[in-house]
Amino acid sequence: MSNALRVLMAQQNFLVGDIPGNTQKVIDGANQARMQQADVVMFPELALTGYPPEDLLLRPSLETRVGQALQRLCDEVRDIYLVVGYPRMRDGKLYNMAGVIHNGQLLGEYAKQCLPNYQVFDEKRYFSEGDQPLVVPINGVPVALTVCEDIWHPGPALQAREAGAQLMLNINASPFHIDKPRHRTELLRERARQAGCPILYVNMVGGQDELVFDGGSKVVDVAGELLFSGDHFQEADYLVEFDSASGRLSCAHPSEPHPTLEQSVYNALVLGVRDYVNKNGFKGVVLGLSGGIDSALTLAVAVDALGAERVEAVMMPFRYTSSMSLEDAEAEANTLGVQYDVISIEPMFDTFMGQLADQFEGTARDTTEENLQARCRGVLLMAISNKKGYLVLTTGNKSEMAVGYSTLYGDMAGGFDVLKDVPKTLVYRLSNYRNSISPVIPQRVIDRPPSAELAPDQTDQDSLPDYDVLDRILELYVECDYSADAIIAEGFDETDVKRVIWLVDINEYKRRQAPVGVRITQRGFGRDRRYPITSGWKAGV
Template sequence: MTDTLRVAMAQLNFVVGDIPGNVERILQAAKTARDQHQADILLCSELALTGYPPEDLLLRPSLERRVDKALQQLKDGVQGIALVIGYPRYHNGQLYNMAGVILDGELIFEYAKQCLPNYQVFDEKRYFVAGTQSGTFSFKGCRIGLSICEDIWHSEPVAQLKEQQAQLILNLNASPFHAGKTYVRQQVLAQRAQESGAVILYVNQVGGQDELVFDGGSMVVNAQGQLVFASAHFAESLDCVDLNLASGEVIPLQPSVPALSHEDAVYEALVLGVRDYVEKNRFPSVVLGLSGGIDSGLTAAIAVDALGPERVKVVMMPFRYTASMSVEDAEAQAKLLGVEYSSISIEPLYESFMQQLAPEFEGRKADTTEENLQARCRGVLLMAISNKTGALVLTTGNKSEVAVGYSTLYGDMAGGFDVLKDVPKTLVYRLSEHRNKRSPAIPQRVIDRPPSAELAPDQKDQDSLPDYADLDRILELYVEQDYSAHAIIDEGFEEAVVNRVIRLVDINEYKRRQAPIGPRITQRGFGRDRRYPITSGWRAGE
């Protein structure tokens, strides 16, 4: 029996479906933990072999064979350290979300996740059968229990481990980011540690996976529920702690990483979401329309921080309604960021379309059709550049606009990834100011001027929409918290405004179904989180 147990926590960025690549990452981490840090145990994240969430890859007939092959590679490749990893595995014809312990060529212990989340972005009951038993194993004189992600959010799995006298609980996670979640995790871990009297090591994966962003933020709490170590957010890390088996004291071998502010956390989530979507899908670069407005300005800054200026191209596409200020500010920001810049007028394209459509439009007054046509001219140009160069088109619509349909199908919605899709307009302003505190990235005039789509003379967003502060609060209550119209009105908002906003949200579901994905940063984003029927007779005010 040793006096101290050293555990390394591998906070890694896995690629969903890349089982061979993920095995290599795990093997390298195990060898580094063993040889450079003299660790006894390496703890990896939930479903590390497949990456999370693998979705319907779990239904592929070859899954069982691939996972078994990967486990054998790990058994053959890791000696002298206990490896704790997550993976999907069949037992008696049923698929479980598993955690296993590999030691010196043998799989010495397995645990099946008991609490399967089936809410928000999670749908694990579609794939997995819930485990029914907890379990502990002994290693170097320490009684260790395993739990997987959602298990730690419920008291029963921890109570079972307490009955089995677990001194240490290893919790494997794939917990996606939303603003404020770090504090909630800490509170949950503190409560479970106090209930169990055990030290808890919480390891989370990091990286972007389509619209989900995993922030890492692995941590350790002692048996009294005190946070004794915190890993970095939004970055890979390999961190070690020592557990004194006699006293239960936890000794980190490196200092904790300070918590991020709200704006820092959201900004880093967006940067990581863009970087991993581009890198993991092997796009050489990105292109976006830079209008001289705040949404495209912030999107360009995020793209540069994610990929570097050499992989970002911006295009100004002016029209007769485009203010000279917009042209000047777009060019100024392109120079500020050091990105490739070009300007292509949409005037001749628009006129050609109008000429061809004249017989169809005869006798009809001008309306939003002509405005949308401008946006669609711009969409055609960006998609053509994308087709020719391979660059991913980044769209620039924010959550407020996406919610109420203040966007044009096949126009400004044309593209592959919407960086601000889950960012309300008021937060767009805060993030822009915040980014400029690091270094100049967005001209101040872009932030200060009233927002406008510039699709009509002297057009302003607030001509068509409520004040953004009111709009964003109504949307938060309706979209993220499921308030009824009556409940929102009771919060002090005008009935007519509330009913109009809700109606716009409801009737624009068809647009959102055709919109590009974007990184999720709130507790409820459009897409995986919020799935409403397009055809519906539901009345939100009732």
């Protein structure tokens, strides 16, 4: 006798902390799954609270709110098995749970066993580890549950195998970084072979502060073959049928190819901006459009995320601003159809300098005057933000943030830095990628030498190594934890290496005050990298 099981993987976007809203989303999704004649619907990890809830997990009312949500699910979801993630107290300990609900009954709970405590994860701060498998019979099929990190280790899969599982449902809140989809696929293939059963992997999608969850839900058969890979960076439902007699799996949707690096990063930036703006209730965004490549790419991302009608660009020229910058900024703004304004900072700069004349008397001109230009621009953008309810998007890239090539309370003034984790060399690649879809960034912006235009004939390379060199040194030091000596051994100039590392170390105080931004690498400036501001550490060894 054949036991067919139809499972709908609900790749959904949840709002952290909105337990009632997330619960309604689960109820609606379960109703939709039932209309598609699914036997089971599975939602991502911690769907009821959103991920990561951080210290909301420490709130005394958490248990009451989650308990009320689970009761709603028991009361309102019928005629379908519901697999959903949530935090729950058991015997005085908090666990990251996956529960199975059917016709008003909580049939079983699985407590996540492997708690990640690296990179952006700190689950051991909140949760206790489970140690038992859960296998639930559904339509005669023994189905095992696991949660996210459990799939990265062999233990839970082997437990499920010993408990007689014929199918594994793995619920996830796995954030994106470059090449993550490929790593997941390789891992799932290995784990399915160890478990001796197919794995249905559903992943959360959406932006949460600096994290972006990219979806890409997958189905892997018992031999470790990838049968299906879902869309990335968008909500979707995927119906999968499992025949326990033959072990055969069939998917009702065509598989999606893994996106290219540029495509995945660009889409991550778009989703990160869209969700940060919308989930936090901003009417739109405003940014300073300088005629340079960073602000040009940021504007393109913002329009793709929100639509031109919710984006405002402001050119704030000074005496050092070239006619090329003015022309290119206006050309891109017109191409994208955003509101575009030009406000000179010259009068306010002159006023500041007049008021500071006594303080500056007898001193030579230096970066103080350059920083003052940036701070005039920051004041203008923040005033527009306050008046219109717009979020200010800053435009600094990872290379600049690493070495402090930015002005505190100037070009760093704002609420969200789209390119915060994007190295300068990748900024160029993303700009060319966006133009391959439709030409929006003037080619001259991409081709010209980068400059902050804070002084006559200024270019970035006046004070920094070429970006190809700089970005590789930064990758080795920031993302790979190489020492100065180890980087020099890779063939880089000793003077360049030591200067770059010194700049990274002394500018921690700036990064600590920087806006949040989308994480796209395995070591971003934020949750990933927590270094002291005051430190006597020497990075030579």
